[in-house]
Ligand SMILES: O=C(O)CCC(=O)C(=O)O
């Protein structure tokens with residue numbers, strides 16, 4: 001992948017007193033970014049394309065053909081999911097059963113949260129990656145070497161459901177959205193189990209999804225005066241099995257595919273599905289978690305909402321023994337408890353696949 005260096009002097013970092021990028025972006029005198037946000041990429045290693053080869057388009061999966069179609073349509077859809085997971089680690093999901101109005105309500109609620117007064121949002125400023133409710137900026141602003149042009153609200157929504165009390169309506173809307181997106185995720189994981197040659201409920205059962213973690217992360221990327229020098233989220237892969245991502249109609253997600261960064265357009269009502277680290281481990285590397293990042297623009301505020309579906313905290317995630325063979329397919333990853341994986345994530349630089357690489361054999 002592109003080699004990226006991100007440097008910032010400690011002096012300039014101390015000058016930043018804003019608690020959110022939103023308030024920084026709204027300050028009237030802002031014409032350039034503070035140096036603490038300067039993210040330098042190596043242009044020689046960076047190829048960014050709007051959409052790739054017409055012979056290799058971003059895969060689109062029709063969810064309705066997975067759940068309500070004839071057996072042959074379902075079989076073809078499952079086959080297409082397999083190809084998408086193997087070749088891209090990423091696909092667009094259409095007709096996914098979450099209504100347009102619920103998605104719009106969710107976008108409105110997220111904006112209403114970020115539009116609360118800074119002091120009100122600070123009530124939710126958690127400290128630890130394990131905190132069930134955490135509002136913040138950048139990724140981990142106290143340790144990030146470079147700050148990211150991003151504010152976030154990260155909420156544990158399963159097995160216990162959490163929600164901020166404000167704005168009014170956030171709790172009910174997010175409860176509904178989380179229930180529905182969880183169902184979609186579990187249904188996709190059934191198809192993925194079959195693709196791996198396992199029983200349809202294999203992943204659900206062995207990953208203890210009845211008590212599995214589901215984390216909702218709302219990301220806000222306000223307009224940036226120098227978007228070419230800042231980054232919303234650096235290249236990374238997600239923890240968990242799958243990430244279902246939606247956005248507010250403003251694009252900014254790029255996925256890394258065949259050594260190029262592909263701009264993903266913001267297609268209305270579509271969910272973006274990202275293969276995540278635990279699925280890479282469970283499949284013993286048959287499916288690779290997709291490297292992705294969020295770039296920013298100087299035109300519009302972008303919002304994305306990620307729903308990561310993963311195993312329960314005490315589940316040991318390891319390559320499925322049914323897939324292993326000491327001669328031809330030995331285990332390529334150590335087993336690790338979800339709790340310990342998250343702890344590794346907390347204590348490591350948020351970059352690339354650095355956390356997953358720690359469990360590679
Ligand atoms: O904003 C985006 O499109 C990416 C968000 C993301 O990668 C995440 O929340 O893990």
Ligand SMILES: [Fe+2]
Nearest residue numbers: 236237238292
């Ligand atoms: Fe991500």
